[in-house]
Each structure stands twice: as structure tokens, then as C-alpha cells.
Amino acid sequence: VKEIIVEKKYLREFERNSGLKVPVKTYEDWVFGEDFAKKILNQHFGTLSLKGLGIEDNTAGLIAAGAIMNYLNETKHTQIDHIYRLYSIDKSEFIRMDNFTVENLELVNSSNEKATTLLQVLDKTQTNMGRRLMQRYILLPLLDKDKIERRQDIVQSFFDNRELSDSVSSILSGIGDVERVISKLAFRRIQPSELFNFKDVLKSIRQLKDTLLEYGSDILKEEALGLDCCEGMLALLDRFIAEDAPNNVIKGNYIASGVDSQLDYYREISTNGKNYINKTVDELIEKTNISSLKLGYNNVFGYYLEVTNTHKDKVPESWIRKQTLANAERYITEELKEIEDKILSSQEEIRQLESAIYDSLLNDLLKFTEPLQNNARIISRLDCLNSFACVAREYGYVRPTVDNSRDIDIVAGRHPVIERTLGAGEEYISNDLYLDCDKEQLRILTGPNMSGKSAYLRQNALIVLLAQTGSFVPARKARIGIVDRIFTRIGSSDNISRGESTFMVEMNEASRILNNLSERSLILFDELGRGTSTFDGVSLAWAICSYIHSSETKAKTLFATHYYELTGLENVYRRIKNYHVSVKEINGDIVFLRKVTEGGCTKSFGINVAVLAGIPKTVIQEAKRILNLLEGGCSIGELAEYSKGNPDRKKEEKRNKCLQLSFEGFSDSGLLQLKQYILQLDIETIRPIDALMKLDELKKMAEKL
Structure with a gap:
């Protein structure tokens, strides 16, 4: 948990009871109102009613979702189109365990940093998605027998086929976190290198599907059929993303060559600008027959052409004189200036063109959100259940x-x-x-x-x-x-x-x-x-x-x-x-x-x-002596007397009497009274607390004998 949203009036109570050390964001009570929640959720989903989502009757869930949506809007998270549905987690489908039980059983966390949790033992997953799902499985065990057995059947399939299980693990290790990619894509925070690498993910998904269809059991083939290889997305990435795409758009050069002719033109100018100018100068020499024509550059007027006085009569009228020297004159031309401007502005043009192309590409990629999310669910499930199989084999x-x-x-x-x-x-x-x-x-x-x-x-x-x-x-x-x-x-x-x-x-x-x-x-x-x-x-x-x-x-x-x-x-x-x-x-x-x-x-x-x-031996020896006294029938009061020092002979005799549990010396009337008291007790109906009280009374009667 990274941040928690709380109604302002409940902040102190939350801090007192939760024990969580995470940032807390508070809102006024109207944000947690049902009407506000319905309004903001209908706006997001473009609906008039939430009935179609099947969550209208879940008031608490609606309010929580509305508060979160308000938080996203307030924090300027505008790109949230990937949130396309809401569903309730029906608690009646899972074992109920409170926080005390989860903590006591050390399922996913432990108060002892060195302790091993159940999650750590079971976790042989290859993806972060599978790891997150395994934590969910552990915290929410199922109640439905058929659903449990379906999971078991998948585990059994991997358990029985070690070669397939190992192959799937190897493929999954190259898939990574599809859910995280979807999220970054939706928020437009995904970098070009991540998109380039995602091509390998899509290829791995295709490989996973083919492997399961060829070697898997019927239930694994059923899972495989649900995978979408997203060939259209792969084609877009192949076409648009450069092979050496950087890890940040700021570095540029992430759109592949051949995508946009204007972009290629400016790249050519940016990369080969000096050569392009030299080529232009050569053409001018040939055209004007000025053999001494030289190209120069300064910070005052940029690139210029220098002509010696010997050939200045050959200078075309369109050239603009900028500087006169003792033996030469310097000129600029419209063509040269245009080339210079293109060279100097080419990086900005490249940046703008790449940004526009990249933004358009992201819009196209977002159309694959739903199949990607479905892939993520299937992959995480296979990863988690294959991990169960690996653990079962090994342990x-x-x-x-x-x-x-x-x-x-x-x-x-x-x-x-x-x-x-x-x-x-x-x-x-x-x-x-x-x-x-x-x-x-x-x-x-x-x-x-x-x-x-x-x-x-x-x-x-x-x-x-x-x-x-x-x-x-x-x-x-x-x-x-x-x-x-x-x-x-x-x-x-x-x-x-x-x-x-x-x-x-x-x-x-x-x-x-x-x-x-x-x-x-x-x-x-x-x-x-x-x-x-x-x-x-x-x-x-x-x-x-x-x-x-x-x-x-x-x-x-x-x-x-x-x-x-x-x-x-x-x-x-x-x-x-x-x-x-x-x-x-x-x-x-x-x-x-x-x-x-x-x-x-x-x-x-x-x-x-x-x-x-x-524990020190003297303490152990004294404890054994006291235990013998208590087991011998001595009362706490008598024990206190012995603890004051060495008992006298009379007390020693009494102690021995306690240890021997001898009834010698008891009066017949006393024993008879004790017997009658015991016989009157109704063992079948007496309450435990009453039994202990009666036992205490019997002890007091015995002490008087």
C-alpha cells in the first residue's frame, strides 16, 4: 500500500487503529457520498447508470471507487482509459480471514524480518504478475469446489509433465510485467526502449500459446486458446520503433527510418549537414567558375562564402555581401542560409515530428488494452499454478x-x-x-x-x-x-x-x-x-x-x-x-x-x-523443591512459611505429611462429611466455573482435617 484515501473526520481513528505507516490523503465527507460516486463513475464510463456494470448495489464499493476516481482527476491523471470496468470481489467466494489470522499464520508478511513466509516458500513464479496473483490466491482461498479442482487440474498437468513445466517457466521468464506495461502505456509514460523490448514479450506470448497447444493437456490447451498474440500490435512496433530506441524520448531517434519522409529528410540534414553544404559549394564553384571559392563560418552571420578580389567580378548579383577584407569579400546566399537554417532547426523538427508520430502510435497501441489485460490474467494464472507444481515436485x-x-x-x-x-x-x-x-x-x-x-x-x-x-x-x-x-x-x-x-x-x-x-x-x-x-x-x-x-x-x-x-x-x-x-x-x-x-x-x-x-541451577533447584511441596498438597500459605527460611521440626513434619498425602489422623466425621459433599455433586450438569469453585471448597475442607 503506497497511499490511502480517508474521510477527513475519520483520520484520527484510522491512524489509531490501522497501524499502517503510509501517506494518507484526506477529503471532505461529500467526496465519500453515494451520489458523487455515481456521478463521477458515470462520467468516466460514459454511462447513464451503473446497472450494466453490476455494481450499483455495492454502496461501499461505489463510494471507494468514486473517491479513487476523484483522486486521479485531482492529481491530473487524465489518461485512464485503460480502466474500462469495475467488478466486486464477492467475499462469499473466499475463506474469511481477519488481519490477526493473516499475521499469525505469516502468510505474506511477518513481524520478524528474518522469518520466512508461506509466500516465499511457494513463490517460484517467473513474472511479477504471477507473484502478485499468488499473494492474492494465498489471501483469498476459494470456497467453490469446482473452481478449486480446476486450479488443481492445471497444477496436475504441469506436475505430470516436467518437460512442459520447465519450458513454460523458461518462456514466462522472458515475458515480464505486462500489467505494468499496460499501465505505463495508458498514462503515456512508456519509453521507446520498453516498446521495442515489448516486441519480445509478444513473441514469447505466441511461443507460450504454441507450446501449450502442442504439448499441453486439454485444460492447458483451453487456457492457451484464450491468449491473443496481438499480431497487429507487433506489426506496429516493428514498423515504428527503431532498433536502437533509447530509454528516454528526450534522447530522440526512436522512430524507425522509412516511417515518415519528412523525418528522414531532417535526419539526413542533421546527420550530413556539413557534407550537404560542401556539396552545394562544389555546385556553386562549377556554376560560377570561381575556383578560389571557400566556405567559412562565424558566430555573427553563420555560414558564408569567401571570394578573393581576383574573382569578385564573377559573383552573382543574388549573393549578399556581408564583409570586406583586404584581399577578399564574404557573401551569403539565400540557398546557403536556407540550408543553414534547416541544419540548425533540424533537431527541433525531428523532435516535434517524432513526438507527434509517437503520440499517434500510443493511441493505436491503446486499442490493444483489453486483449493485453486478458493475456496478463491468463499468463499470471499459468505462472502461479506452474509455480505450485514446481513446489509440489521439489518438496x-x-x-x-x-x-x-x-x-x-x-x-x-x-x-x-x-x-x-x-x-x-x-x-x-x-x-x-x-x-x-x-x-x-x-x-x-x-x-x-x-x-x-x-x-x-x-x-x-x-x-x-x-x-x-x-x-x-x-x-x-x-x-x-x-x-x-x-x-x-x-x-x-x-x-x-x-x-x-x-x-x-x-x-x-x-x-x-x-x-x-x-x-x-x-x-x-x-x-x-x-x-x-x-x-x-x-x-x-x-x-x-x-x-x-x-x-x-x-x-x-x-x-x-x-x-x-x-x-x-x-x-x-x-x-x-x-x-x-x-x-x-x-x-x-x-x-x-x-x-x-x-x-x-x-x-x-x-x-x-x-x-x-x-536458568541458573540455584533457581532450578528451588523451583523443584517448591514443585514438590505443591504437588504434595501444600497450600500457598504454607509454602510462604517454608520460603521464609529453614522450617522447624514441627513444620518439617507437616511438610512430610503434605508430601505423603497420608489420611492418617483424619477424623472419621471429617472424612464422612467430605464424602457426602462429593456425592452430592451433579457432575453432568455442573458448569466449569462452578466446578472450580466446588474444588476450591473441597480443598479448604481437606485443609481443616
Whole structure:
């Protein structure tokens, strides 16, 4: 984005919320009025109504287009005839992803300058047009099964025919940016050398068409038939543009010889002017028989003829004497002056003639705008989909099955970006995923930090997204039921400028997700609730999982968490399943296996991760001691007493009692009361938050025993 147009009264709000650091142009509110937009657009398209363009009902789009057209007029962009249509991007045709999701998945940009994006992994395009279209494909994955499969068929054709794919890549590398040429042509900012080079582009388009028609599959031949070789345009360029055309019209000599006789005449004078004058002098010597006649030049009266006194009686009366010397006289003639004037003015004449011819040529070339734009669309599509095929061959991707079910079944899936950034000899550990709306709607994923939970979440979202762009996917096998929305709540951040803490940002994003669920949504929650206390975090995470499970949408969800208390959800809700990222503990050290396995994780391994991070040993030892106390049943209050110093014998005994979890010494009446309290609890109907409160009461009762 290079510049943004904003209604003046919304400028502060825009600057506060957008986060974009680009120039902003403001206009008064009338520029953003519907009536003004219709008026300025009808003027441009020469219509009385916008109904024929199919955009009349898109009020917001009309207003935006009108504001842009007003900006173009105001900034004196008068040559905009290449803008010959408007069309709406129907959001119902694409997966809905908000800015948070696009940023979290690092699709086309990353907040980390050193990070690799999905676009960078997939981009093996040969043209800037293809690169731009690939970015669009990634940001706007399709929802229509037939359109997805058409893209897949083209990718498959290139994938199966390596020789054709390589040939197409080679041809495309010589085509360049047709869209940019069209734009420069429309604004009359295109230079002669660019037009000369564009002849090669047109020849490459012809070569591409011939290659696809001869060697391509049926669907590639269908694409090729849409290409227009623009033979008329090529003929114009061959005729009018000089072979050594300069990169700027100011340098001149860009119109080919033979185009205009007058231009050729002035070029002859400009190039061979002195020879032409010498030839004229020779003719005068022969005509007048003045053998001593010489040609001279000075700044006072330009070119002159010098005649010695011996021959001055032979000077014709038509010659005009300008200077008398001791032994000679100097003359000028009308013919000589005319030639001189032509020589001196020839460059200006050449400039004017070339400019007029060039301007007329551009008008003729603009007639090819529509077929060129159509060519650009086809070429960018072929470039993008051929790039998908190249990536699939090189990285071992497979063609996914895309259907209208609500299932996601991925076998041995891999993260497309991370696997490309691994060091030599490292292998990415693949993992499966199965989600549906009947048996396994919500997957709780537990495991220690750094184990790969976040990568697993992103990996599956990216595979779904890739499948719906028409690309092959990094997996052994994949079947994707079309997803219409992808939501993510990944990472921790705050927005201090808007007075929002990390936890507030978390809750805002969670609220946005829960209020926009659909039957085909895919939701990724990563460590939700860590911005607040443990009790609050667990309560909210539990309640959110419960809400999603109970929702009529049955939205498919991956919920990664370090709250292993949430594994209890599997016992309450039938479509919630526990999985964990495997970790192997060897002599107190942990090895991350990166394998997602069925079942919950009952240990966080937080201290082990702290060791890997280089936390001082004294801190690690104290953390282990405190962990033992807490796992032994000690309360926070008791823990505070032990932390003051060495406990006395009585406190030591109490600590041991905590660690042993012994019920010796408990009164029978106390145990009976505790038993009755537990039996009265209705596990089937109790809300998660109430369950935690009851658990807290049970703990207090146990402390009194």
C-alpha cells in the first residue's frame, strides 16, 4: 500500500487503529457520498447508470471507487482509459480471514524480518504478475469446489509433465510485467526502449500459446486458446520503433527510418549537414567558375562564402555581401542560409515530428488494452499454478481431495515453512489430524513449551488454506472438507497505545471468534488464558471449549494449552478428544519427539524447559523443591512459611505429611462429611466455573482435617 484515501473526520481513528505507516490523503465527507460516486463513475464510463456494470448495489464499493476516481482527476491523471470496468470481489467466494489470522499464520508478511513466509516458500513464479496473483490466491482461498479442482487440474498437468513445466517457466521468464506495461502505456509514460523490448514479450506470448497447444493437456490447451498474440500490435512496433530506441524520448531517434519522409529528410540534414553544404559549394564553384571559392563560418552571420578580389567580378548579383577584407569579400546566399537554417532547426523538427508520430502510435497501441489485460490474467494464472507444481515436485506435496463434507483428514502432514528452514540433516516430524462434527470436533493438545504445539496448529491451518488455493499440500494424503472461515488466537501481545493489556487482547480476539462461528469454521486457540491467573485462565478456557462444543455450528477446533486440567473435558463432552505432543524424559532431561499422540499430558515439564533456557541451577533447584511441596498438597500459605527460611521440626513434619498425602489422623466425621459433599455433586450438569469453585471448597475442607 503506497497511499490511502480517508474521510477527513475519520483520520484520527484510522491512524489509531490501522497501524499502517503510509501517506494518507484526506477529503471532505461529500467526496465519500453515494451520489458523487455515481456521478463521477458515470462520467468516466460514459454511462447513464451503473446497472450494466453490476455494481450499483455495492454502496461501499461505489463510494471507494468514486473517491479513487476523484483522486486521479485531482492529481491530473487524465489518461485512464485503460480502466474500462469495475467488478466486486464477492467475499462469499473466499475463506474469511481477519488481519490477526493473516499475521499469525505469516502468510505474506511477518513481524520478524528474518522469518520466512508461506509466500516465499511457494513463490517460484517467473513474472511479477504471477507473484502478485499468488499473494492474492494465498489471501483469498476459494470456497467453490469446482473452481478449486480446476486450479488443481492445471497444477496436475504441469506436475505430470516436467518437460512442459520447465519450458513454460523458461518462456514466462522472458515475458515480464505486462500489467505494468499496460499501465505505463495508458498514462503515456512508456519509453521507446520498453516498446521495442515489448516486441519480445509478444513473441514469447505466441511461443507460450504454441507450446501449450502442442504439448499441453486439454485444460492447458483451453487456457492457451484464450491468449491473443496481438499480431497487429507487433506489426506496429516493428514498423515504428527503431532498433536502437533509447530509454528516454528526450534522447530522440526512436522512430524507425522509412516511417515518415519528412523525418528522414531532417535526419539526413542533421546527420550530413556539413557534407550537404560542401556539396552545394562544389555546385556553386562549377556554376560560377570561381575556383578560389571557400566556405567559412562565424558566430555573427553563420555560414558564408569567401571570394578573393581576383574573382569578385564573377559573383552573382543574388549573393549578399556581408564583409570586406583586404584581399577578399564574404557573401551569403539565400540557398546557403536556407540550408543553414534547416541544419540548425533540424533537431527541433525531428523532435516535434517524432513526438507527434509517437503520440499517434500510443493511441493505436491503446486499442490493444483489453486483449493485453486478458493475456496478463491468463499468463499470471499459468505462472502461479506452474509455480505450485514446481513446489509440489521439489518438496514432495500431494494433491488433496477437496469436498463439501465437514471433515478434515490429514495423514502425515508437515508445516510447509518450518520444514524448509530446518538445518542440514534435520527431518520434519509429520503428524496426522482428523476432525469432524460427529465424533472428534475439538482436539485438546497438551505438551510442554517448545514441544511443537503452535507449529502443529499453524501447520494444519496452512494445509487447509493451501488446499483451497488449488495448491498441492505437504502431506502423505489429505482430504479437506471446505472451510469457510479460519480463526486464530495465537501468541501473546498487547496494544498499549489503545490501553489494552495482553489479556484484554486475548479476550477481544476470543470474543471475535465466538461471535462469528460458522458450521465450516476452523478455529485455532493457542495458550488461551495465560494472560491472567491460573484459576481465571482455566475457567475461561474450559468455558470456551464448552461453548464451542455446545454450539450448533460444531465448529472444528484445535486448542493447544499448558493447562493440563483441561484434559478433563474429554470425560464430559463426547466430541472433545485429548492429544499431546510426545516428550521423552531421560535422567531429568527432556527430548522433544514432536509427535502428536492420543491422550492428555499430565505434566508440564516447565522446569525442564527452564533448564534448556539456561536458568541458573540455584533457581532450578528451588523451583523443584517448591514443585514438590505443591504437588504434595501444600497450600500457598504454607509454602510462604517454608520460603521464609529453614522450617522447624514441627513444620518439617507437616511438610512430610503434605508430601505423603497420608489420611492418617483424619477424623472419621471429617472424612464422612467430605464424602457426602462429593456425592452430592451433579457432575453432568455442573458448569466449569462452578466446578472450580466446588474444588476450591473441597480443598479448604481437606485443609481443616
